[in-house]
Amino acid sequence: MIIGIIGGGQLARMMALAGIPLGMRFIFLxxxxxxxxxxxxxxxCGEYDDRELLNYMAEKADVVTYEFENVPASAIEYLNDKVGVAPSAEALATARDRLNEKNLFRELGIPTVPFATVDSFGDLQLAVEEIGLPAILKTRVFGYDGKGQVLLRDEADLQQAWDKLKAIPLILEGFASFQREISIVSVRGHDGEIRFYPLSENVHRDGILNTSESLPDDPKQSVAEEYARRTLERLDYVGVLAIEFFDMGKGLIVNEMAPRVHNSGHWTIEGALTSQFENHIRAVAKLPLGSTDADGYARMINFIGEIPEIHDLLSNETLHLHHYDKKPKPGRKVGHATYWSTTKIEHDST
Amino acid sequence: MIIGIIGGGQLARMMALAGIPLGMRFIFLxxxxxxxxxxxxxxxCGEYDDRELLNYMAEKADVVTYEFENVPASAIEYLNDKVGVAPSAEALATARDRLNEKNLFRELGIPTVPFATVDSFGDLQLAVEEIGLPAILKTRVFGYDGKGQVLLRDEADLQQAWDKLKAIPLILEGFASFQREISIVSVRGHDGEIRFYPLSENVHRDGILNTSESLPDDPKQSVAEEYARRTLERLDYVGVLAIEFFDMGKGLIVNEMAPRVHNSGHWTIEGALTSQFENHIRAVAKLPLGSTDADGYARMINFIGEIPEIHDLLSNETLHLHHYDKKPKPGRKVGHATYWSTTKIEHDST
Structure with a gap:
C-alpha cells in the first residue's frame, strides 16, 4: 500500500518510520x-496546491493523509475527489480555523474559554468589553508554535495588536489561568473503534512545546476521553486526533485540537505498545488499531534550534534520540528525546 | 553521518530504520x-565487487558495514583502504569460513563439535572414520538457512553428498545431540565496551530459523557471555556479533557465528531498551552503546515465503509486525512478528 502525505517534515518522517515496518510505502508533497x-x-517537491503533483499523488497513492492543518482546503478537496483522504476535509476545515473549532466544542458541550470573532478594530473593542482582559488575540488560521497571537494585558495593547494581526480573520479568546496544560491523543479507526493514550502534561517555553510527560492513571483521564470521544464521533473522524486542554483544577477547558499526530504524543514511540504514528497509519490504511496501553513513564523533551552533542545524549541510558536531520535554525524543532523508565522519572533527569 | 551498507535486504532495512532516528543517512549496494x-x-544497484560503485560508496559514506558474510573479501579490503569498515575484514574472513571460525573457537578454548577439512573423497572417508556418523558435510563458505549442507547417516550417504557439494571446499562436522539451540547477541563499541543481550532460544524448521524467544536470567547466560567476550576481544571486534550454540545440558558447544545483526536478535526491537540494529549502528558510527536491558518476554516468529493476512496479524494486540516488503517466494524470509509481554508468553500464542 502506498500512502501519500501532504507535508514532509518530522511528523511525516515519523509516520513513515512507523508505516514502513507494516509494509507501507510513502510519497510526500x-x-x-x-x-x-x-x-x-x-x-x-512543490507547492501544496500544485495540481500536477496532486494528480500524481492521487494516481499513485492508495490513501492520503497530512502532517499539518494549514494545507489549503482546496488541495484536500481536490485529492478527496480522486483518492481517499483521512482525516476528512470536514475535520481539517474545523480544526484549521479557531472559530469553527470553538463552535464545534460549544455545540458538543465541551467547555471553552469565552471567545468572539474580530473582523474590525470596532469588533476588537466590543470583544474586549465582553470578555475582559487579559485576553489573547489570535489569527483564526495559520497559527502554530505561538505564532499569530498577541496577549492583551490592558486597553493600551489593543491598537498595536490590531495593527500586527489585522490582515487575517481574528478571534479574541479569554485568558485561562490554568493549573497545567494537558492533552489527550486519541485515534479512531475507519470502523469507528476508538482508543485513547494516557494524558500528556505539556510545558511550553516561548510558545513552543518544550516537554511532554505521560500521565498514567491521571484523574482527568476520563473527562478528557469523553470530550475526545464526542469530537471523534461528531466528525466521523479517521486517524489520530490530539486535543489540548487547560486544567483549571475543577474541570477542563479545551484549548485547541490538531487533526494529526501531535508533538505531545511523541513519547508513545517508546512509552506505548503502539505509537501514535503507527496507529495513525493503521487507521488511515483501514487496518485494525494497535494497543494504546502505556507501560512505565515517559518524558519527552524537544530540541529547538539545534541538537545537543550526540555523544553526550547517547551516553544517557534512559534516553532515546529522535534526530529529524533538519538544518539547525533558531525556533525550529530539530529533534526530540524520550526518557523512558518503568518507574516515575524525576524532573531533574532532563 | 552517512553509513554505507553492503547488501540491501531486511537486515540493512532494519539497520536503517534504527539509524535514521539517530540522524544517519544510508547508501546500500x-x-x-x-x-x-x-x-x-x-x-x-550492482555487484558487490563493482569497483565504480565501491568507489562511490567510499567517497560518500563515513563508514561502511555489511548485512551478510558472503561479501567478497576483496570488496571489504578495497573499501577498508578508502573508508573504515566495521566489523573488520579479519572478523569477516574468520566468520565467513567454517574452518577459520572453528579454528578460532578452538584457539580460544570454546568447545566445538569435532571437525575435519574435506578437499577430496579420500578426505571425506578419513574424516568419517575419525569423527564417526552421523555427521554433517558442509560447504566452508556461502552456507545459510541450511543451504550447502548434507546430513550423513551412514556410509552409503557419502558418495551422494560428495557429488552434491564437491565444487567448494568442505568441512565435516560431528553431529551434536543438543537439548536446545541458543544464541547470544553481543555488541562491542569502538572503545572496547562490550554489552550482551539476554540469550535467545532458537527453533529451526527445514534449516531456516522459525522462532526465537528471549531467555531472561537463563543459567547459560554467563558461559555464553564469556565465550562471546573472548571472541570479541580476540578479533578487536566493532559492531554486533551473534554466536549460536548447542546446549548439551552440561555445557555449550559453539555452532557458528555471524559478524552482523542476526535473525535471533530481531526480538530486541521491542524487547530491549536498545535494539541490536541501533547498537550495531552506534558501534559502527563510534557512538556510545545503548542499554541492552530487556524488559519482559519476547518471542519472534519468522514469516517464510509470504506474510499472513495483515488484518488478522494486526488484530493480535501483543503482535508487532515487521514486513520486509519483499516479493513472496518459497523459502524466503519476507517478514517477522514479535510477541512482547511483561509476563511469560505461552507457546500456543503463535
Whole structure:
C-alpha cells in the first residue's frame, strides 16, 4: 500500500518510520527541497496546491493523509475527489480555523474559554468589553508554535495588536489561568473503534512545546476521553486526533485540537505498545488499531534550534534520540528525546 | 553521518530504520533491483565487487558495514583502504569460513563439535572414520538457512553428498545431540565496551530459523557471555556479533557465528531498551552503546515465503509486525512478528 502525505517534515518522517515496518510505502508533497521525510519515500517537491503533483499523488497513492492543518482546503478537496483522504476535509476545515473549532466544542458541550470573532478594530473593542482582559488575540488560521497571537494585558495593547494581526480573520479568546496544560491523543479507526493514550502534561517555553510527560492513571483521564470521544464521533473522524486542554483544577477547558499526530504524543514511540504514528497509519490504511496501553513513564523533551552533542545524549541510558536531520535554525524543532523508565522519572533527569 | 551498507535486504532495512532516528543517512549496494532497503536510502544497484560503485560508496559514506558474510573479501579490503569498515575484514574472513571460525573457537578454548577439512573423497572417508556418523558435510563458505549442507547417516550417504557439494571446499562436522539451540547477541563499541543481550532460544524448521524467544536470567547466560567476550576481544571486534550454540545440558558447544545483526536478535526491537540494529549502528558510527536491558518476554516468529493476512496479524494486540516488503517466494524470509509481554508468553500464542 502506498500512502501519500501532504507535508514532509518530522511528523511525516515519523509516520513513515512507523508505516514502513507494516509494509507501507510513502510519497510526500513538500515545497522544501531538504524536507526531512524525503529519506523515507518519494518526495514531490512543490507547492501544496500544485495540481500536477496532486494528480500524481492521487494516481499513485492508495490513501492520503497530512502532517499539518494549514494545507489549503482546496488541495484536500481536490485529492478527496480522486483518492481517499483521512482525516476528512470536514475535520481539517474545523480544526484549521479557531472559530469553527470553538463552535464545534460549544455545540458538543465541551467547555471553552469565552471567545468572539474580530473582523474590525470596532469588533476588537466590543470583544474586549465582553470578555475582559487579559485576553489573547489570535489569527483564526495559520497559527502554530505561538505564532499569530498577541496577549492583551490592558486597553493600551489593543491598537498595536490590531495593527500586527489585522490582515487575517481574528478571534479574541479569554485568558485561562490554568493549573497545567494537558492533552489527550486519541485515534479512531475507519470502523469507528476508538482508543485513547494516557494524558500528556505539556510545558511550553516561548510558545513552543518544550516537554511532554505521560500521565498514567491521571484523574482527568476520563473527562478528557469523553470530550475526545464526542469530537471523534461528531466528525466521523479517521486517524489520530490530539486535543489540548487547560486544567483549571475543577474541570477542563479545551484549548485547541490538531487533526494529526501531535508533538505531545511523541513519547508513545517508546512509552506505548503502539505509537501514535503507527496507529495513525493503521487507521488511515483501514487496518485494525494497535494497543494504546502505556507501560512505565515517559518524558519527552524537544530540541529547538539545534541538537545537543550526540555523544553526550547517547551516553544517557534512559534516553532515546529522535534526530529529524533538519538544518539547525533558531525556533525550529530539530529533534526530540524520550526518557523512558518503568518507574516515575524525576524532573531533574532532563 | 552517512553509513554505507553492503547488501540491501531486511537486515540493512532494519539497520536503517534504527539509524535514521539517530540522524544517519544510508547508501546500500545490492544487485537486486527491488532490494527492500532501498526505501530507506540511496540504492547502488550492482555487484558487490563493482569497483565504480565501491568507489562511490567510499567517497560518500563515513563508514561502511555489511548485512551478510558472503561479501567478497576483496570488496571489504578495497573499501577498508578508502573508508573504515566495521566489523573488520579479519572478523569477516574468520566468520565467513567454517574452518577459520572453528579454528578460532578452538584457539580460544570454546568447545566445538569435532571437525575435519574435506578437499577430496579420500578426505571425506578419513574424516568419517575419525569423527564417526552421523555427521554433517558442509560447504566452508556461502552456507545459510541450511543451504550447502548434507546430513550423513551412514556410509552409503557419502558418495551422494560428495557429488552434491564437491565444487567448494568442505568441512565435516560431528553431529551434536543438543537439548536446545541458543544464541547470544553481543555488541562491542569502538572503545572496547562490550554489552550482551539476554540469550535467545532458537527453533529451526527445514534449516531456516522459525522462532526465537528471549531467555531472561537463563543459567547459560554467563558461559555464553564469556565465550562471546573472548571472541570479541580476540578479533578487536566493532559492531554486533551473534554466536549460536548447542546446549548439551552440561555445557555449550559453539555452532557458528555471524559478524552482523542476526535473525535471533530481531526480538530486541521491542524487547530491549536498545535494539541490536541501533547498537550495531552506534558501534559502527563510534557512538556510545545503548542499554541492552530487556524488559519482559519476547518471542519472534519468522514469516517464510509470504506474510499472513495483515488484518488478522494486526488484530493480535501483543503482535508487532515487521514486513520486509519483499516479493513472496518459497523459502524466503519476507517478514517477522514479535510477541512482547511483561509476563511469560505461552507457546500456543503463535
Amino acid at each position: 513538500d515545497p522544501a527541497e531538504d524536507a526531512c521525510a524525503s529519506a523515507l519515500g518519494e518526495h514531490l | 545490492d544487485p537486486a533491483e527491488d532490494a527492500c532497503a532501498s526505501a530507506l536510502g540511496e540504492h547502488l
